[in-house]
Amino acid sequence: MTCHLCSGACSGADLTALLTPELTWLWEALAAAADRRGDEALTDGPAVTVTIPASPAQRAAAAGLIGGRALAPGQRRRLDLNELTTALTIRGPALTPGAVAAHACGRRLAERARARAEHMASADRLRVQIEARAVDLPEHVRELVEPTTAFTRLHSLGWVARILNAPDPAALLDQAMEVVGRLPRPGHRIDRRTLVPGDPHALDGGPLPALVLALTKSSGNTPRSAWARLGVDCDDLLGGLIITGVTPSGWGVPPSATFTLPPRELADIAWEPPPAADTWVFVTENPSVLSAARSQALLDDTAATPRVICTAGTPSQVECAAIGALSDAGWRVAIRADFDPAGLAHMRALLAASPGAVPWRMNAADYESAAQHGTIDLRLQESDAPWDPHLVPTMKEHSAHVYEEDLLPMLLTDIAVGAPNTSAGLHPAAGMLLCTARRERNDGR
Known part of the structure; x- marks a missing residue:
């Protein structure tokens, strides 16, 4: 049996005279x-x-x-x-x-040094495992994980130690990578319960879902918001659309009320028709826009209730379909989101679901009115903004995001007037390009 003190170096030795x-x-x-x-x-x-x-x-x-x-x-x-x-x-x-x-x-x-060396060796095995698995991820997910920097990012967040403390570190990381590989492409949605086949509750809690969010740079938000950013729906009771000024058909809602319709209520929804032809409803990504519009209306007793719907992040397929149903009820629909890759994907999903909708202050000129020069590597394709061919090149030139809050005064003016500014910066070819893109989507191409 090997000596636990010296790994067998004492074998066959007489230590009596040395241990006095x-x-x-x-x-x-x-x-x-x-x-x-x-x-x-x-x-x-x-x-x-x-x-x-x-x-x-x-x-x-x-x-x-x-x-x-x-x-x-x-x-x-x-x-x-x-x-x-x-x-x-x-x-x-x-x-x-x-x-x-x-x-x-x-x-x-030398226990500490040995433990440190063993930890470094184990961490290096994790790094190799991450880089090897990330190579096979779908491109849209690989951009989130960033194989060359994923390990360093996890280490800075304390995740390397957490993984190594798991009963089977390699298995935990493998399972997280399997889940990451099943995340949907931008503009698509998936039910979280289907991401781990055979175990619908695997992502309800514990280290696995937290590691998935950390790998995809989504752990800075609340879990529900983080999953929504990745196109993952958690359930049909929480989330949904935040609404003011528009009412589901047959519902008795006070005219000035702001309320939330969960996904379950949005399925196959029918809307009350607008009070008059050419009445606009404004669809935004961020709750701050709806909140500011309501506050502005309250300050002006003569102002009409703003008609605003907020997706509170990336909309699900059910939410997109519900917004598309507004046009069927006779509403004119103006849609916008943040000027970032997620926001552009958000726009494409909504425009595909609502062919009658128009982009609202989502053109290159609108972007430039608030953009600063940054250092963000915007991995965008020109086809990511089919409503304006100048938008993606302009965003790449500035290397910066622009959020709805940056345009808030202009957005509130449009909401108060009741009509969106949809033409700023619109290239003459943009309308034709947008129609072509919608036609291709409808044809299933």
């Missing part, structure tokens, strides 16, 4: 050096400096192990580790200074 009380000071000094260096054997390397004790018995016991001139009390002497190792082989063929020191102190040496 008079030599304890020497082995403790060597044990301290082994801990500092992370070297439990101490067979070579820089000499170890020791202080000679005052006790004649201690000096006499060490005389045969510390070569050179006679030992004087308080003297500092340098121990040549190669010479000491050779001297110890008389007591055992595999004996090392570190092995004797471990037995003298009754503990394994």
Whole structure:
């Protein structure tokens, strides 16, 4: 059986003469050096400096192990580790200074260094695993994970330690990567309960869902918002559309009320028709726009109730269909979102579901009116904004996001007037391009 103190270096050795009380000071000094260096054997390397004790018995016991001139009390002497190792082989063929020191102190040496080395080796295996698995991810997910930086990001968030503390770190990471690989493409949605086949509750809690969100750079938001950003629906009772000024058919809602319709109520919804022809309803991404519009109307007693619907992030297929049903009821629909990759995907999904809708202040000129020059690598294709061919090149030129809050005064003006500004910055070819894109979607191309 291998010795737990020295990994078997003491095999066949006679340690009796070396483990006397008079030599304890020497082995403790060597044990301290082994801990500092992370070297439990101490067979070579820089000499170890020791202080000679005052006790004649201690000096006499060490005389045969510390070569050179006679030992004087308080003297500092340098121990040549190669010479000491050779001297110890008389007591055992595999004996090392570190092995004797471990037995003298009754503990394994260099534990911290060994644990640190083992942790680094385990972490490096995780890094290799992440990079290898990320290569096979679908492109839209690989852009979120970013294989070359994923490990560094997880390490900075404390996730490497959390993974390594799991009962089976490799299995946890593999399962998270499997889930990441099933995330939908931008503009599509999926039920979270289907992401782990055979286990609809696997992502309800615990390290797995949190790791998936961390891998996809989505852990900074609440879990529901984070999943929604990835196109994942958690249930049909929470979330949905925040609404003011528009009412489902047959519902008795106070005219000025703001309320939320959950996904379950949005399925196959029918809307009350508008009070007059050419009445607009404004669809936004961020609740702050709806909140500001309601506050503005309250300050002006003569103002009409604003007609605003907020998706509160990326809309689900049910929410997109519900917004498309507004046109069927006779409403004119103006749609907008943030100027970022998620917002453009959001727009494409809504325009595909609502062919009668128009982009609202979502053109290159609108973007430029609030854009700063940034450093964001916007991985966009020109087809990502089919309503304006100038928008994507302009966004790439500025390398910055623009959020709805940046355009809030203009948006509130449009809502108060009751008609959107849809033409700013619109290229003459944009209308034709948008119609073509919608026709291709409807044809299933």
